[in-house]
Amino acid sequence: MSAEPSSNYDVLIAGGGMVGASLACALAQLPLRIGVVEPVPLSSGAQPSFDLRTTALSRTSQRILDSLGLWSEVASRAACIRRIHVSEQGRFGTTVIDAEQQAVPALGYVLENRVLGAAMWGRLEATDNVDMLCPATIDTATVADATITASLGGETFAGAAQARLLVVADGAGSRLRAALGVPAQTRSYEQTAIVGTVKVAHPGDGVTAFERFTPQGPMAMLPAGDGRYVFVLTAGEDAVAATLALDDGAFRDLLQARFGFRLGRIGRVGQRGSYPLALTCAQQLKTTRAAIVGNAAHGLHPVAGQGYNLGLRDAATLAELLADNLRSGEPDPGSDTLLAEYAAWREQDQRNVVAFTDGLVRGFELPAQVLGSLRGLGLAAFDVLPGAKTILAQTTMGLGGRQTRLARGMPL
Ligand SMILES: Cc1cc2nc3c(=O)[nH]c(=O)nc-3n(C[C@H](O)[C@H](O)[C@H](O)COP(=O)(O)OP(=O)(O)OC[C@H]3O[C@@H](n4cnc5c(N)ncnc54)[C@H](O)[C@@H]3O)c2cc1C
Numbered sequence: 001m002s003a004e005p006s007s008n009y010d011v012l013i014a015g016g017g018m019v020g021a022s023l024a025c026a027l028a029q030l031p032l033r034i035g036v037v038e039p040v041p042l043s044s045g046a047q048p049s050f051d052l053r054t055t056a057l058s059r060t061s062q063r064i065l066d067s068l069g070l071w072s073e074v075a076s077r078a079a080c081i082r083r084i085h086v087s088e089q090g091r092f093g094t095t096v097i098d099a100e101q102q103a104v105p106a107l108g109y110v111l112e113n114r115v116l117g118a119a120m121w122g123r124l125e126a127t128d129n130v131d132m133l134c135p136a137t138i139d140t141a142t143v144a145d146a147t148i149t150a151s152l153g154g155e156t157f158a159g160a161a162q163a164r165l166l167v168v169a170d171g172a173g174s175r176l177r178a179a180l181g182v183p184a185q186t187r188s189y190e191q192t193a194i195v196g197t198v199k200v201a202h203p204g205d206g207v208t209a210f211e212r213f214t215p216q217g218p219m220a221m222l223p224a225g226d227g228r229y230v231f232v233l234t235a236g237e238d239a240v241a242a243t244l245a246l247d248d249g250a251f252r253d254l255l256q257a258r259f260g261f262r263l264g265r266i267g268r269v270g271q272r273g274s275y276p277l278a279l280t281c282a283q284q285l286k287t288t289r290a291a292i293v294g295n296a297a298h299g300l301h302p303v304a305g306q307g308y309n310l311g312l313r314d315a316a317t318l319a320e321l322l323a324d325n326l327r328s329g330e331p332d333p334g335s336d337t338l339l340a341e342y343a344a345w346r347e348q349d350q351r352n353v354v355a356f357t358d359g360l361v362r363g364f365e366l367p368a369q370v371l372g373s374l375r376g377l378g379l380a381a382f383d384v385l386p387g388a389k390t391i392l393a394q395t396t397m398g399l400g401g402r403q404t405r406l407a408r409g410m411p412l
Pocket of ligand 1: 014015016017018019020021037038039040048049053054055056057136137138139169170171172175176193195232275293294295296302304305306307308309310311
């Protein structure tokens with residue numbers, strides 16, 4: 001397969017990571033010619049999106065993946081979340097979000113990125129109307145008439161590819177977004193997330209996820225099945241180097257001290273990965289013949305596990321609008337009208353989730369003397385105010401805002 005300079009696509013997707021590949025899987029069902037441009041093969045240990053991380057999928061994400069026929073391929077590898085326990089170190093206030101109280105079978109699922117990646121890439125590589133242009137990059141594109149022309153970098157596919165619509169899905173540090181003239185605001189959290197998997201002595205019901213706020217930053221423990229838990233620990237800039245340098249035993253002691261003994265003694269810590277954290281918000285979700293999705297539109301702190309879930313909703317929305325556009329008399333996947341509808345549909349959900357996630361991090365970052373026991377009261381209040389808890393649960397499950405057909409279990 002090669003992208004000759006004459007290559008013509010209806011939709012060209014820059015980035016075959018979590019969100020770009022999800023979008024391609026949705027669009028593969030439509031009579032469209034799709035190109036996915038990705039620099040790093042799935043088989044590479046250096047693939048930045050499908051790495052050793054594990055993702056907490058919201059209920060909405062599970063339904064979208066199910067509608068795409070992908071869930072059945074990964075379900076046996078997913079761990080279920082039925083409860084989310086939120087606490088703050090050194091304070092009494094806790095809150096529990098419970099699937100039963102929300103009248104749903106599960107609040108979400110935990111799945112290894114690589115498992116989802118294998119299912120999606122397997123699907124795309126076997127689909128006739130999708131070209132996987134990998135390894136290759138897109139760093140610039142120009143618009144002329146009804147076409148956007150992307151310059152492909154890399155030895156295998158060097159040249160140009162034309163499309164009616166270019167989708168920017170190359171992650172939070174997107175160079176393509178900048179090249180297309182779309183500004184983004186980035187604010188560092190001055191924290192780094194350290195992730196990995198551990199066995200615990202008392203896994204409990206194995207379906208409870210823990211969010212814990214500590215003076216050193218937020219952390220999460222997510223059930224991963226077989227008595228294993230995935231940890232996401234944050235370290236402030238002053239402590240990152242020393243934390244990363246800890247040997248397995250010392251790191252386990254640190255994790256235990258931060259999390260406490262709710263799951264008993266924490267066992268051996270395996271491979272760890274680290275991710276500097278920042279909030280990135282693109283100022284627009286579209287420009288001429290281009291749509292911005294996933295982390296390229298919004299890079300979030302992982303404390304509430306919302307980044308991919310939000311990006312998958314971008315993908316489901318764009319796919320729905322493209323399906324509707326095909327049914328119209330004169331389909332044009334990159335029309336101004338379609339792109340304006342995409343931006344209008346996604347803006348509110350994105351704003352809400354950014355505010356929710358950022359508020360969670362910054363609210364708990366405020367010094368104790370400023371908020372005093374109010375922070376403890378905040379969590380306690382969540383527990384006694386069913387309305388507040390429902391909003392928290394709905395946001396966590398990805399149920400805020402207008403739902404796509406895929407999220408409602410319907411075909412595109
Ligand atoms: C520690 C951590 C834990 C997280 N946990 C969760 C969670 O539990 N739940 C959740 O919903 N989210 C979570 N997230 C967020 C989630 O990982 C991201 O939101 C998601 O990966 C975004 O996918 P993306 O495809 O938009 O971007 P990325 O994952 O950044 O993928 C971008 C892709 O574009 C490719 N690319 C780069 N440059 C170019 C170029 N020039 N041309 C073409 N392609 C290019 C890259 O190789 C990559 O494959 C977590 C994030 C972190 C850091």
